[in-house]
Amino acid sequence: MSLQISILTPERPFWNGQAEEIILPTETGEMGVLKNHAPIITGLDVGAMLIRSNDDRQWRSYAIMGGFALVKQNVVTILANEAQSSENIDPEEAKNAFETAKTNLEKAEGVKEKVEANFAYKRAKARYQVVKALKKI
Structure with missing residues (x-):
């Protein structure tokens, strides 16, 4: 028996x-799930x-x-705002977007601009990590 995983987007x-x-990638750090994991609901x-x-x-x-x-009885259900596979991400584009977002975050001034720049940075970083992880794995 293994895990049954479903990833759903809008x-x-x-x-x-x-x-x-x-x-x-949970709100409090990375969380690994193996079969027979305790039931849990967590924010991603x-x-x-x-x-x-x-x-x-x-x-x-x-x-x-x-x-x-949601993890329950070897079923993992993920409700994601958006998901993207590493195969569908251009590595060079992801790297450039990450560097641009990092620069924009460093230059951001004011609360609203910093919040927006931080969100763009996190998105770009996730996409870049995914293509980098593919090379390491």
Whole structure:
């Protein structure tokens, strides 16, 4: 028995499948889930999510743009604001967007501008982490 994982976004079901392990970007840090995990509901932060599949035991990476995760009886249901697979992200574009967002965050002045720049930075960082993770894995 393994984990049954469903990732849902407002537009469509994003991914369904079986996995051995999943690492989620939660509001309080990364959280790993293996089979027979205790039931939990957690908020998801903007970040990289990793899934180790049953088939080839390879890690797959996804950029998650916040949401919630429910873990119960070896079923993981993820309600994400947005999700993107590493295969659909151009590494060079992700790197450039990350560097631009980092510069914009450093230059931001005023509360509103800093909040918006921080959110753009977190999104760009998640996308860049996902393509970097693909190279490491």
